[in-house]
Amino acid sequence: MIRTRFAPSPTGYLHIGGVRTALYSWLYAKRLGGEFILRIEDTDLERSTEESVNAILEGMSWLGLDYDQGPIYQTHRFERYKEVIQQLFDKGLAYYCYATPEELDEMREAQKARGEKPRYDGRYRDFDGTPPEGIDPVIRFKNPLDGDVVIEDMVKGRVVIANKELDDLIIARSDGTPTYNLTVVVDDWDMGVSHVIRGDDHLNNTPRQINMYKAMGADVPKFAHIPMVLGEDGSRLSKRHGAVSVLQYKEQGFLPEALLNYLVRLGWSHGDQEVFSIDEMIEHFSLDNVNSSPSSFDTVKLTWINEQHIKSADAEHLARHLAPFVAQLGCDLSQGPALAEVADLLRDRAKTLVEMAEGSVYFYSDYEEFEAGAAKKHLRPVAQEPLQQLRIQLEALEDWNATEIHEVIQGVATGLEVGMGKVGMPLRVAITGGGQSPAIDMTAQLIGKERCLQRIDMALAFIEVRAGHQDG
Incomplete structure (x- = not known):
């Protein structure tokens, strides 16, 4: 069965790049009659916040990206991660590393001086001596030393990485908490995830994760690494490009389906069609038509797409999304006509719900x-x-x-x-x-x-x- 997942870290808000990843994963599952899972990757205990979790859940709800399973929290699964780490130990595929931060810094500086790529040199890989005193060790995974990892990526094509290029990554910190690369593999294995659709900033992690799937005896999912969303100036999308959280687009008067329509087209195409309903997105979406190069976010184009959706939306649906904006302007919606009738009348004159609300005040409030x-x-x-x-x-x-x-x-x-x-x-x-x-x-x-x-x-x-x- 097709199973996809969206797995945000609650260390910040749900942003545009994350929403597009969620959307592609959601559409792929919907299109093929599969299941979509929401997983909250909250193992970074210092940076994860309840506020961020709530923002993710609220954003997914507003967008209508419903999930068949979840939200599943990684912090509820620590015992399972410990169990898998122990299994890797038992197979001789994990080991304690006692290298101090200072030792690792020296090692990297020496490698740089020799013109080598800085990476862990495996000094404790086969260590069987007496552990140094006063050091809480990390746990590392024994990455294979020979051969290649081949990724048949559904967007990028074939990617081949030599194992000798990879070092032994840390799978548990010195305080015993598991790291991202371990938890994500265990979770995708346990949850039967068949297709991992995620940003191409994760591509470097994939060969290491594939080696871990194999070490655990798990099926390796198919991967699709989608390009980044860039700002209008071509740099990585960030706060200075505007909205940080997807909920800010809600506050600015964009319809959720218009934002999804814009995002689906930001790196995917179906002929020359620009405006899609949710049903049309599900019907036509395919990873085959996802571009392998980054796309730039364009607020003008998003606004145009929003305008088209306002013009064609069901009046009652439009009224539901419009109501909070009219109420914010001090209007009592019981003191005037049905908001759906007002929305129907104003739909051709507004690019956003904010504009539409401003144009509807005189229907409810005297001046x-x-x-x-x-x-x-x-x-x-x-x-x-x-x-x-x-x-x-x-x-x-x-x-x-x-x-x-x-x-x-x-x-x-x-x-x-x-x-x-x-x-x-x-x-x-x-x-x-x-x-x-x-x-x-x-x-x-x-x-x-x-x-x-x-x-x-x-x-x-x-x-x-x-x-x-x-x-x-």
């Missing part, structure tokens, strides 16, 4: 003053008569809907022998407070009759005061 520029231009004494006519006819409407409202606006314009703009624009400023809104008839329908009439009265009072100042 104390008009936008200065719009009022100066459109709430002039000449607009008084059109607004008065509108006020009378709109109040008389028994059926408050966009069609009837449109006919009133058109009728007033015809009756006064002026263009629609001379009637529609003063009405727009009157009922929305500004000069920008979707179709004024639909906007008025959603704002509601009573609120529209009150706001027209407010606009007429504003014009009255303005006319008085001009007369004075």
